[in-house]
Amino acid sequence: MKRYILFILLFTIVFAGNAADNKGKIEVPLRFDRYYEYDEVVEALTVLHEAFPELTKLDLIGKSEEGRAIYALTINNKETGDELSKPGVYVDGNIHGNEIQAGEVCLYYANMLLTKYGENEKITKAVDNNAHYIIPVVNVDGRYHFFEDGNTPSTNRGLRVPRDDDRDGLFDEDAPDDLDGDGSICQMRIKDPQGAYKLDPEDNRLLVRVKPGKKGEYSLLGYEGIDNDGDGRFNEDSEGYLDPNRNWGSNWMPNYVQRGAGNFPLSGTGIKAVHEFMASHPNIIIGYAFHNTGGMWLRVPAEKSTEIPSSDVAAYDVIGNEAIKITPGYVYMPAYDLYPTYGDADSHMFFIHGIYSFVGELFMRDQETYTTKKSAEKEDAMEAIMRGSSTERSREQLKFNDNVALGELYKDWKPFTHPVYGEIEIGGWVKMSSRLPHPFMLQDLVHRNASVVLLSAGHTPELTIDVFEVKEIGKNLSQVRVRIENTKGLSSMTAQAFKDKLYKLDVLKVTGGKVVAGGKLSDIRLNKVSYKENKPEVQFFAMPGHSKVEYQFLIEGKGKVTFSYESQKAKNAVTTVEL
């Protein structure tokens, strides 16, 4: 087996040298008509950084289990302010090694911001008003191995932390094997007069189940592979499995409760590095983690026993309800509606870092159409996962493969001599199918999804502060009324973070005069004020999206008085008045 892999490796290296020429050089603007391998992602980030040195910063934030570098690209116009002073927009992708188009969405977002800066008004605003943090590939080992090794569309999700899945004392010793060396783990089938399947008369690449009691022609043998460890089972202990998106600290549960959790929170070195990156950027207010597949915008909570404040749901809705229009066919819902998860990135962002977090589940396979009919009712995502595809739909997908996708998504069945089974056939959907759009559809996918991120940048909190009334009420005493307004849809601080006292609350400070009393005005006309008993010159609060709040202060003395609003995530605002 080892020799075989070596051979494949050699072959790949030779072939890669050759193929690079056809793929074209990596230069700015980046191209999105193909997928970048891990090294190429690093190169793409480097060329973006080199082309826009004033607007970007490229940080190596940590290393993976196999020592690969994880990079974060920061985009910010320093001339309009320090990055930490602006609301941060965070985007990552490819935490599951096989979900590679998530990395492309991130690269596209970076490419779009940088190449259209100064040309497009929306983009220019976003780069001037926000700091953007982009980590295209979180699971760098996963992406590397997804390209490099034989895979199904769903393998190589996890981190490279060995685990004894079949509990035989050996680690990762029986993974699927790319028997025919084509880079994909496909299906194995065998001619079998006792089999439960026969060839589909309309498309003999497909197998259909025979009726109970009837004899078929074929049996399915599962994924391509051999019994590497001689335990009578195939492919039962492949790499990992540590699911990096169950390894986060918030609401983490051990492996026997949440499969893939890993031994303890943030045990993945790259996951810990990404956490630390978030922690060192407390200005981030909105975050995206891109995945595939199914066409979904998921928000917290990720399991049902947790509830989030209604004003946070409202803030989420501001984005979510637009996102589903930008990405037709996608649904917007709480993550627990899909299935409950513990230790996921979106909960970690929201509950630990106070970030409005979305999971973007990219791509819907039902976009692969080959019909004159209007697209059918969208399948319930769970339904699709549980049931697989119908024969009719499979035929259509094959036609799509043949006539639209250049036949690149499906491998025709070919005979193979298997060391255990003897004469079999190998074929089926290849690794670059099913969960990934064919490159011709990639441009549309990356643009629409990056547009959602851009839209949310436009909704990051923007605060104005204004003294709207000054009244002398005594010889040396003034009554000053101040209004603070958040003109955007996202809160200056999530209500959850405010409730949990997660970090320094938003604060309004009065300096320059002696504040005798001060508090929130609940009714301007009737002068209803809830005066704060201690330290009235410092008022703590948070500003929900599209909200305003008024404060009233009784200030002793004359001269210049300053009112400053400070927030960890929104930009600070200051105003002064002369008494």
Next chain:
Amino acid sequence: MIKKLFSFLLLGVLIFSVDRATAQSEPTFDKYHSNTEVQQILKSLSGNSGAKLHTIATSPGNEPITILEIGSNLEDAPAIFVGANFEGDNPLSTEGALYFSKMLLDSINYTKNVKWYIMPQPNPDAAAGFFAPVKHGLTVNSYEINNDADDAVNEDGYDDLNGDGFITKMRVADLQGTLVLSKADPRILTNAKKGESGIYKIYDEGLDNDGDGKYNEDGEGGINVGISFPHLFPKTNKNAGIFPGQTPEVYGIMRFIYDHPEIAMVYTLGNSGFCSVPPKGGRKGGANMESIKIPSRYAKRFGVDASKNYTMNEVIEMMKKLVPPGMEVTPSLVASFLGLGAAVNPLDDDLKFYKSYSEDYKKYLEKKSFNTKTLDPAPAKDGSFELWAYYHLGVPSFSMNLFTVPKVVEEKKKDNEALSMDDVEKMSTEDFIALGETKIDTFLKANNAPEKFYAEGILKMLDSGKFTPKQLVAIMKKMPKSEKEDELSERDKALLAWSDKHWEGKGFVEWQKVEHATLGEVEIGGFVPYLETTPKAELIDSLAKTQLPWLLQLSKKLAQFSIEKEEFTELGDGVYKLELYIKNKGKFAYPIAMGKRNSQPAPIIIILDGDIQFLQGIKRTPLGSLNGNQIKKLTWIIQAKKNQDIAVKIESAVFTDVVKQIKIGG
């Protein structure tokens, strides 16, 4: 080969042990050691042969987190991890861990085939609080936390207003107070009874340093290492941090332990005491794996009734039909798919050993004439190390608290006076019934039994065998203690007596008037910090010497595997049936029930090596679980040449491998 290697190692140990007795300076236990001294002692102990010091993390206060390995000369041996003083407020337990290390190094009896990892000081930042000029029982490290989320960090901690070096309490006469002076002892405040108005309010000693109207709400630090582990992580408690393992000590400890799968048992020295009181159960919300409800959205797909309960095996069968071929359905997959959640109560089979060993431990202490009439150890806290060790590692986890304050023993009662719960607990059902209704009623009344408990009913139930006097006492102990009128709680009584007797009364600061900046006239006083956990240093040696050997005894109960017997039956033509009898010679099951539930402990594999064809069975066979003192038979049908030697091996990442050469055909 292994045996030979062993005796060679043994020889090495013996030679060295002579050497080290003279070469190393011996730590003494006549004082509590500061962080620096603890590290010095560990360094010196690590100079012994077979010892090694690991530095696994640095605390936020820049102190090293170290683990002393004893038995580093052993390869492929099971290990026991000993941690102490996770909360930092129990200096005695740190001394206990050092003492324990010395015991191990002084004798070869416990390091022959078991390795030890000892961590005396996992929370050094907090432990430093015991040596600080002003003591308040610090449990948090120096991690920077803005507890009140205002615009300053650590700006409102305690203040030693009376300058006595202790943070105690401030009592303030207040019209809205809810407390009154206890009639039994005016030093103690109690809640005002219904219809009585309170006189006092109580605060921790300190000022409102940041002028926000609150006292001491944002002191220095930090995270309490002892409540920051992932089992039942107390997320609403600021002192736990915001997620488990946020602080480097805890992260480093978890990393170290998972990097050492040979750890087969865990001991914790600190405030809880699983050695004497089994870990508590009765927590709501745990998943019952044998009674699973299928959510309606899946029930339809499975074709089952959402209102019925199913066993785990039934659900596995349901799911098998729906997953892709080749995919294995395990209980942990089912649990995660259906969101069944974590175990939160000790599993029944494990409670059996906890109970039986706690009884043995009591007998052990009684034999040593050790006073066991002391206050109960504190229950293990949510997020604690000892709970995590049991629930997440799935290994036996024993905690020991080396000291609790003696209870005040009432003067010898006269014949007609009520029996105590301790008396009744020891009685047989017959003896208890023989007391008669009057005496039983007196007993019930004297011990605050709920009103529903009366002699007649109790007698009937005892008679029918529904429960024993011991169980009756257990129930009564669980009842909320209705404070007897005008009497101090057992704890206050014990602490006052302890202070008077052993600290010349200095364990309680007498209330003294002090003028407070914002509260006006207050009185400062109360129990001094560490009174409850930390006796005078001259007691360290005897407390450790009496109690710690129990942990050595427990260590002898670890699972241990052997090949008891092999049997060949010739089936003809070079085909044999081979039956192997594998025995767990230890007392503990491997894995224990929790280990079976979480599949965390590494598997034991039986390997057959040689020129053989397997007709039934495979080369590497997982043994599965095996209770203490039990034998499991494994069967293969193989084809091989007669009289040929094959190797049988018991292999695991935990225990020392066992290899036996056997001849085909026997």
